[in-house]
Amino acid sequence: MDPVTPPSEAAPRTIITGCAIATVDPAGTEHASGHLVIEGSRIVALGAGSLPADLVTDGATIIDGTGLLATPGLVNSHHHLYQWATRGFVADGTLFEWLTGLYPVWAQLDPDITHHAAKAGLSALALSGCTLSMDHHYVFPNGTELLESTVTAAQAVGIRFHPTRGSMNLGKSQGGLPPDSVTETHDAILQASADAIDRWHDPSPESVLQVALAPCSPFSVTAELMAESAELARKRGVRLHTHLCETLDEEAYCLEHFGARPADYVGDLGWMGDDVWFAHCVHLSDEDVDLFGRTGVGVAHCPTSNARLGSGIARTRDLRNAGVAVGLGVDGAASNEAGTLQLEVHASLMASRFREGPDGMTVRQALAHGTIHGARCLGREADLGSLEVGKLADIALWKVDDLGGAGIIDPVAALVLGPPRGAEHVLVGGKLVVEGGELRTTDLETVTSELVRVSARQAAAMGAA
Numbered sequence: 001m002d003p004v005t006p007p008s009e010a011a012p013r014t015i016i017t018g019c020a021i022a023t024v025d026p027a028g029t030e031h032a033s034g035h036l037v038i039e040g041s042r043i044v045a046l047g048a049g050s051l052p053a054d055l056v057t058d059g060a061t062i063i064d065g066t067g068l069l070a071t072p073g074l075v076n077s078h079h080h081l082y083q084w085a086t087r088g089f090v091a092d093g094t095l096f097e098w099l100t101g102l103y104p105v106w107a108q109l110d111p112d113i114t115h116h117a118a119k120a121g122l123s124a125l126a127l128s129g130c131t132l133s134m135d136h137h138y139v140f141p142n143g144t145e146l147l148e149s150t151v152t153a154a155q156a157v158g159i160r161f162h163p164t165r166g167s168m169n170l171g172k173s174q175g176g177l178p179p180d181s182v183t184e185t186h187d188a189i190l191q192a193s194a195d196a197i198d199r200w201h202d203p204s205p206e207s208v209l210q211v212a213l214a215p216c217s218p219f220s221v222t223a224e225l226m227a228e229s230a231e232l233a234r235k236r237g238v239r240l241h242t243h244l245c246e247t248l249d250e251e252a253y254c255l256e257h258f259g260a261r262p263a264d265y266v267g268d269l270g271w272m273g274d275d276v277w278f279a280h281c282v283h284l285s286d287e288d289v290d291l292f293g294r295t296g297v298g299v300a301h302c303p304t305s306n307a308r309l310g311s312g313i314a315r316t317r318d319l320r321n322a323g324v325a326v327g328l329g330v331d332g333a334a335s336n337e338a339g340t341l342q343l344e345v346h347a348s349l350m351a352s353r354f355r356e357g358p359d360g361m362t363v364r365q366a367l368a369h370g371t372i373h374g375a376r377c378l379g380r381e382a383d384l385g386s387l388e389v390g391k392l393a394d395i396a397l398w399k400v401d402d403l404g405g406a407g408i409i410d411p412v413a414a415l416v417l418g419p420p421r422g423a424e425h426v427l428v429g430g431k432l433v434v435e436g437g438e439l440r441t442t443d444l445e446t447v448t449s450e451l452v453r454v455s456a457r458q459a460a461a462m463g464a465a
């Protein structure tokens with residue numbers, strides 16, 4: 001393939017040679033051995049075989065891709081980074097039992113806990129090949145602004161970040177699930193949402209930071225706030241996200257309180273459109289699947305979290321067949337203690353085949369869910385989610401000739417079906433964030449010891465709750 005621009009003196013070049021490549025482009029192009037050329041932040045050439053002589057540039061950074069598989073960087077479409085400080089609590093509960101056990105602990109969140117939990121979570125994601133993660137933060141005790149704590153963590157780790165300004169305003173005294181101590185007022189939430197967009201949202205194609213609005217769930221947010229959050233998001237040109245159709249308890253709650261199933265309820269509040277993506281969507285009717293396909297809604301599928309909480313198995317095959325973007329999400333690490341994204345690629349395939357049988361999901365569809373589908377959920381598919389000339393150079397390189405992958409004839413199968421693994425190298429916008437399986441940006445020992453410290457602070461809150 002020809003480069004889109006001639007070599008430039010100014011932009012640094014990185015050349016990756018001798019790797020297998022799974023581009024996840026619309027044609028599903030793959031190369032058993034090929035090359036990638038990056039100039040500045042974007043891919044300027046890729047193709048089969050060794051590097052053409054006219055693309056060799058003095059001074060380029062060369063990455064030997066022998067034994068590696070190059071894929072698009074994985075995209076995490078649902079997460080709660082703060083939950084890294086409360087892993088392992090309520091290990092055997094349902095969603096509602098788990099939430100009611102943890103709300104009082106999260107009521108003690110502060111910038112210190114949130115920042116170090118986020119740094120741990122984002123480090124784990126980067127090491128597992130993730131180059132873009134969203135974060136759904138919805139607990140702001142006493143109105144404490146905590147998004148900055150996550151944004152600075154993402155800047156330190158060096159991956160693209162889409163924080164959402166979440167919210168809860170329907171406390172127990174008003175018929176909601178969370179205690180009033182973790183809710184905010186309607187007006188304060190809308191003001192903080194507008195402030196977050198003003199302060200952090202960068203809509204440019206190169207953006208490393210984009211904000212969305214994300215009221216938490218039908219059982220923790222009023223109908224008025226759901227509707228007005230949608231209005232504000234559309235006025236400001238940002239995306240919308242919430243939890244939906246996660247459990248049968250949620251469905252029963254919506255039927256009792258609103259006389260409607262969850263998808264119908266939020267649909268009436270303006271929450272259907274191609275600027276919306278929902279987390280989970282385990283319990284969908286045929287009509288819901290059809291509605292999502294027609295309106296362009298995306299879904300963040302979280303197979304490990306759904307298994308951990310016993311919520312059920314999402315209808316990924318039906319959603320995909322309806323044209324729905326089905327990204328993958330690790331969900332908060334309190335309901336997915338591993339918190340790594342390559343594992344979700346594996347788990348999505350396994351969950352689908354448990355539910356649908358052997359033709360539920362192919363290994364390449366699993367990889368597409370973890371990459372281009374996630375980019376569609378986050379509105380970044382024009383620049384991210386596949387390896388194509390002109391797109392941003394967000395790339396994961398996987399060592400598939402180690403014991404876990406050695407001899408597996410198909411490198412994509414080695415990645416999806418093989419053992420849990422980290423990435424060998426990870427590039428974000430052409431910059432190496434992970435090299436040789438280690439973070440270049442943050443010191444993992446420090447990240448880990450700080451996580452121990454803030455987890456102890458949350459454990460103390462659990463003891464006091």
Ligand SMILES: [Zn+2]
Nearest residue numbers: 243279331332
């Ligand atoms: Zn969640």
